[in-house]
Amino acid sequence: MRQNPSFVLESPDEIKRLVRENPWATLVADTENGIxxxxxxxxxDETSDQLSILTHVGRPDEQLLELGTREILMIVQGPHGYISPGWxxxxxxxxxxxxxVAHLYAVPEILSDEENLRVLGDLVDFFEQHMPEPRRMNGTIENAAYASRISAGTVGxxxxxxxxxxxxxxxxxxxxxxxxVIIRELEGDGPYAQPALAAEMRRVHDIRRAARD
Structure with a gap:
């Protein structure tokens, strides 16, 4: 990804924020059979002082991606949108x-079956916490038993x-x-309105203006 000094995102806290608010990633591997x-x-992983991300893949993606044998690119995409020169x-x-956007490179660590089950539970809890009646993976004995069975089809x-x-x-x-002007247009009802992008721009520029003033 081409960089420009004006747009470099270096803050670990900001990258963590990007991951928290955009928890859907693309994993890319250059394997022996192609990309x-x-x-x-x-x-x-909120227990780690480092930037550490937990996920899983469904079998046989761990073989297709050749996980654990080579560096993987993880792409995390935040809000984005078209900006018209008319603005x-x-x-x-x-x-x-x-x-x-963040491009993250690492050789993933393959988790044990026990750790994988815990990660699956953390993922479900992360998304279900916003539901009026959360369905926890381990919410009932029956659900926990079902989750334990299907976890065999995943790799953490x-x-x-x-x-x-x-x-x-x-x-x-x-x-x-x-x-x-750009923020107002993105907040509006035009063909390229993007409220999430507008909110991110407003947040970043408010911080920059405060620091400048």
Missing amino acids: VASHYPIVL YDAKPAVPTWNFV LRFTPTRVVAKSKLSQNRPDETVD
Whole structure:
């Protein structure tokens, strides 16, 4: 991913935040049989001081990705959207795309069956916590027994990146007044409205303005 000093995302806390708020990742492996990609939910290991991510794959994806034998790329994509040059001033301009993304590289650690079952429970709890009546994986004896059976069809992973390339391209190179226009357009009801992207831009630019002032 091409980097620009204006858009580099270096803060470990910000990358953790990106993972927490966008818990659906793409795993890419350059295997002996060519490039393979899979998509899975992820959750941060909140007990680790490092950036460490827990997930699982369904069998036989662990073989297709050749997990544990080579470096894997995990892509975590945040809010993104089209930015029209009509939202700038009257000077000549071209459109762009604003986005937040992290490319994380590691050789995944394969978890034991016991650890995998715990990770599956953590994943379910992470998503079910927002439901009015959460269905926990281990909520009942019957459910726990069922989960234990189906977990045999999955392989748990711990992904602790040894290399991180992250980018937050949110019009940081534009004047404040232009940024304000872009945010309003993204918050509106036009064809390229993206409220989540607008909220992320507002958050980042408020922090930058506070630091500058």
